[in-house]
Amino acid sequence: MSAIAYLRRYWQLYALLVLPLTYFIIFKYGPMYGIQIAFKDFNFFQGIHRSEWIGFEAFREVFGMRDFYLTLRNTLMLNFLDLLVSFPAPLILAILLYELKAVWFKKLSQTILYIPHFISWVIIGGIVYQVFGTESGMVNNLLMSLGFEAVPFLTDKSDWLITYLLVGVWQSAGWGTIIYLAALTGINKELFEAAGIDGAGRLKRIWHITLPGLKPTIVVLLIINLGHMISIGFERPYVIGNLAVREYSDVLSTFVYRIGIESGQYTLATVVGLFQAVVGLIFVLGANYTSKKLTDESIL
Template sequence: MSAQTTTSVKMKASTGKRPALKELRKNYDLYMLLVPAFVFFLIFAYIPMAGLLIAFKDYNIFQGIWASSWNGLENFREMFSIPEFWEMTRNTLMLNLLGLVVGFPAPIILALMLNEIGSKYFKRISQSLLYLPHFLSWIVLGGIVYAVLSPQYGIVNQIMRKFGMSEIYFMADNTWWVIVYTLTTVWQGAGWGTIIYLAAMTAIDPSLYEAASIDGAGRLRKIWSITIPGILPTVVILLILNVGHMVSIGIEQPLAMANPVVMEVAEVISTYIYSVGIKQGEFGLTTAVGMVQSVINLGLILGANYLAKRRGGEGLW
């Protein structure tokens, strides 16, 4: 290689580094804002991954992770041999699938409706009321649901009796419990979910609506031809993220709404991990369950992202 070629290579390498350093110096304050988030995920997401070794060990809480003896795949064999494993996996998938089918379109529809409200005062009041359930804990929401649907004192059953109908034990029937669970999920999260979609709608060029008005388009046509295509990339990204949690479910809602009568449909992976792993001390078994759960979620989010990009849409990466 000649001296001139060597010099040109070094110049290209140096010019490639300088813009990055220049960008870092120029926007160092913005990068500093990432430090708390980076530290948070490092401490609470990445460092705890070392605890996955428990899934391959006969874990003893007094010996610790490193001193406990290895047992290979024994915890995974035990996991698949437990009859409740398939039942709680079915329940988790069922509740998440219903939440996706019913709950995912709800904030989109609400955001479209809020975006069409002309009165700013009424719009702010509506948004505040819709956001409110998100800030209540599931213990409080679960108590409200049980009080409203009580067969003796609940307002729903009282109204039904006035119309000559017999009361329904909503929280003691498997089918009704699943329906109530799904609807309360929508009630709690739909209002809060509108924030992202409303923000996406603000990025749509107003001149598109003006041009549509000149062409004689009505509100429904504007929503269908301008608003929905404008927020479609956001919808796809959030759908991918939701699909990536199909095998995961928070413990708060099932724990607050479940009761011994409906455990056939209310027992999910998170409550099983709590009852067996925390209460009974089966840390190795429940770590194996959580690890399989995470691997399946990773596969789902990778598959959803791949399909979204194959269809010509935008993915997460």
């Protein structure tokens, strides 16, 4: 079949690609024009094209800032801890939900677990302060009424770190189970039946059938998560963080906000953004290459 005949036969499929391609061109590739701000002394009134070229001077200025390395450390630390705590949570939840026999209870549990994903981080931040606040939080009020001392969940660095991670699990774990549950439906149920006939218990079926069946999905999601190690969402550390724990809560996204939006140093903010993009790409390619060599699973 010639290329023209093929296009005529399946033109509807190519037509469906118009909207997503348009979206990527406008919102993903179009903004790449602004990358040159990192190499210019950007003036808001002169615009990108007319601003003066300064080469790598802004890079030297950013890499000479103490705050940059502090926020870089915090970004890597929080993302690494999130990977250890939040990454396995949806996998475990998905397996538990899959093993449930009562359909009504499974649907109810899924609904309850999904809800936090749709709540804004601003609202979640308000809930966190109402529940874990040192002076007025529900948990500390209960502890003090029982004769215990208040726990500084949001003002002590170690306690804040634990609170940050657990809130992240609560917000994201339920939604993350969707991908794993979809992958679980693709596993042949006859394998579970055959294993049961051979005397394999539930844990052995999970270990020898469920987990190997989820291996490609786990690898892909792990590679994607590793690609985000150098970037971090702005809302979560900004809303839950405060001056008392700024040594841990100040990350690259809040650093960009301070120097870009608050201080108007758009060139420096673009340098940090470009740094995150390049390092993130290196992380993805490195993780993909390592995974392909060790497990023969990859996304490229």
